[in-house]
Amino acid sequence: MNIAVIGLGLIGGSMALELKQKGFCNYVIGVDNNKEHSESALELKIIDETCSIEEAIKKSELIILSTPVNVSSKIILSILNNIENQILMDVGSTKNELIEKIKSHPKRKNFVATHPIAGTEFSGPSAAHLGLFKNKVTIICDQKDSSSIALDRIKEIYDVLEMKIIFMTAKDHDVHSAYVSHISHISSFSLALSVMDKEKDEKNILNMAGSGFESTVRLAKSNKEMWTPIFNENKKNILEVLDNYIGKLNAFRDAINNNNESALNSLIQEANGIKKILK
Amino acid sequence: MNIAVIGLGLIGGSMALELKQKGFCNYVIGVDNNKEHSESALELKIIDETCSIEEAIKKSELIILSTPVNVSSKIILSILNNIENQILMDVGSTKNELIEKIKSHPKRKNFVATHPIAGTEFSGPSAAHLGLFKNKVTIICDQKDSSSIALDRIKEIYDVLEMKIIFMTAKDHDVHSAYVSHISHISSFSLALSVMDKEKDEKNILNMAGSGFESTVRLAKSNKEMWTPIFNENKKNILEVLDNYIGKLNAFRDAINNNNESALNSLIQEANGIKKILK
Numbered sequence: 001m002n003i004a005v006i007g008l009g010l011i012g013g014s015m016a017l018e019l020k021q022k023g024f025c026n027y028v029i030g031v032d033n034n035k036e037h038s039e040s041a042l043e044l045k046i047i048d049e050t051c052s053i054e055e056a057i058k059k060s061e062l063i064i065l066s067t068p069v070n071v072s073s074k075i076i077l078s079i080l081n082n083i084e085n086q087i088l089m090d091v092g093s094t095k096n097e098l099i100e101k102i103k104s105h106p107k108r109k110n111f112v113a114t115h116p117i118a119g120t121e122f123s124g125p126s127a128a129h130l131g132l133f134k135n136k137v138t139i140i141c142d143q144k145d146s147s148s149i150a151l152d153r154i155k156e157i158y159d160v161l162e163m164k165i166i167f168m169t170a171k172d173h174d175v176h177s178a179y180v181s182h183i184s185h186i187s188s189f190s191l192a193l194s195v196m197d198k199e200k201d202e203k204n205i206l207n208m209a210g211s212g213f214e215s216t217v218r219l220a221k222s223n224k225e226m227w228t229p230i231f232n233e234n235k236k237n238i239l240e241v242l243d244n245y246i247g248k249l250n251a252f253r254d255a256i257n258n259n260n261e262s263a264l265n266s267l268i269q270e271a272n273g274i275k276k277i278l279k
Numbered sequence: 280m281n282i283a284v285i286g287l288g289l290i291g292g293s294m295a296l297e298l299k300q301k302g303f304c305n306y307v308i309g310v311d312n313n314k315e316h317s318e319s320a321l322e323l324k325i326i327d328e329t330c331s332i333e334e335a336i337k338k339s340e341l342i343i344l345s346t347p348v349n350v351s352s353k354i355i356l357s358i359l360n361n362i363e364n365q366i367l368m369d370v371g372s373t374k375n376e377l378i379e380k381i382k383s384h385p386k387r388k389n390f391v392a393t394h395p396i397a398g399t400e401f402s403g404p405s406a407a408h409l410g411l412f413k414n415k416v417t418i419i420c421d422q423k424d425s426s427s428i429a430l431d432r433i434k435e436i437y438d439v440l441e442m443k444i445i446f447m448t449a450k451d452h453d454v455h456s457a458y459v460s461h462i463s464h465i466s467s468f469s470l471a472l473s474v475m476d477k478e479k480d481e482k483n484i485l486n487m488a489g490s491g492f493e494s495t496v497r498l499a500k501s502n503k504e505m506w507t508p509i510f511n512e513n514k515k516n517i518l519e520v521l522d523n524y525i526g527k528l529n530a531f532r533d534a535i536n537n538n539n540e541s542a543l544n545s546l547i548q549e550a551n552g553i554k555k556i557l558k
Contacts, residue, residue, distance in 0.1 A: 248469035
């Protein structure tokens with residue numbers, strides 16, 4: 001089977017590598033606006049050829065849309081306009097805006113909305129690697145709006161990638177993502193900014209940064225091309241969690257400012273509840 | 280040599296294990312208010328015996344004070360009152376308040392203020408382990424106020440633990456710690472609180488938490504016994520960085536609220552600067 005991968009980043013590139021290695025497909029056509037990415041993906045043997053989107057769609061049975069979420073929203077209608085029997089899936093971190101855009105499209109049933117929860121703070125085809133998805137979770141959204149043929153095919157992909165599939169509405173997905181993923185990124189970006197504001201002498205950070213700081217700030221290495229569109233597309237949910245988060249920080253601020261030990265103890269003890277949820 | 284370790288937690292316990300294994304000392308006397316901790320440290324062979332502080336001081340040549348910072352501040356004067364030629368070091372995460380307390384004590388020179396930057400989100404003697412300190416950084420504060428004999432001995436300890444030593448005033452230490460360590464903990468605690476507020480159904484967190492969330496929230500497992508006193512002792516510096524941090528979060532909030540892509544891009548790109556500093 002031929003597949004097309006539109007967007008040759010960490011996720012699209014890693015999927016291409018893994019699906020070919022595992023024999024799900026034998027030929028991968030890659031499309032990326034960024035010439036360097038296309039060339040790098042060819043060199044790294046992530047893809048077998050590169051061409052225009054239209055050509056890639058014609059030559060493939062299955063298309064993986066793995067561009068930043070704003071690009072996906074922009075091009076998904078024209079992709080659907082060009083497909084006949086092909087199956088289209090996306091892998092974006094926000095779902096509702098994309099799905100709203102195509103809800104009355106005659107080819108809606110050929111599309112499956114998915115979000116494999118895998119990734120690192122690195123990006124581009126050079127970050128792609130085998131094993132990225134193994135034993136992680138992927139979400140399929142609004143599955144009733146996809147045909148059973150399309151759905152079965154996409155489930156097969158995620159089985160090949162050794163991911164656990166869970167099902168959710170696109171709306172619920174976007175709410176949970178804001179709480180469990182998007183806010184972590186804003187928190188890390190802001191932490192990096194604060195520390196760099198103060199620590200003009202980088203040596204202090206290097207010398208004093210224990211592993212605690214490193215893990216908390218790791219996501220601040222993530223790129224704007226991916227994250228600015230996510231923050232815009234999931235605006236409503238993100239503002240809700242951001243306000244809640246700033247509220248918690250202010251609770252810490254007040255407790256510290258008032259030397260209120262019992263309030264601090266309560267806040268920390270309550271936060272420790274996360275131990276029961278994550279190992 | 281006999282050493283006394285007052286406070287048998289992760290840091291004190293790990294030091295005892297490592298210093299004995301490497302032959303720096305051959306007998307460790309442990310002191311801890313918490314009976315379970317003392318017994319567990321005996322069972323785990325972290326210490327050879329347990330007794331009162333006064334006795335432990337008498338029997339030892341060197342004393343490691345590794346209690347939570349508020350306890351250290353409370354008991355340091357009485358320890359100094361009891362020592363003759365013994366050397367005392369602490370390992371706390373805040374330094375200025377402790378040092379202020381003893382600045383005119385006749386035995387001030389027997390004391391060396393240190394902060395090994397090592398640790399995990401776990402606590403107690405059962406968390407103690409060999410190798411915790413290797414290749415990490417320790418800070419010695421206000422070294423001119425310690426005698427050269429005491430200082431040389433403590434440097435020897437950190438050499439044995441294979442740590443890199445850097446020197447700083449206690450005041451500078453506390454400012455940098457607020458920025459590089461303490462704020463990371465407040466950020467993590469608050470993130471855990473926000474997510475748990477929303478995600479009443481814990482399965483959603485478990486299912487959707489990618490490794491990004493896990494690393495950002497890891498420090499939220501840290502215990503109140505250690506952190507409430509740190510937040511209180513380093514209040515002024517922590518409030519400064521907390522206000523700066525909340526300011527950055529509000530910058531993200533405004534940019535998202537106004538769909539201001541260029542502002543979001545700038546914030547993220549600036550935050551990416553952390554890549555140059557941390558690997």
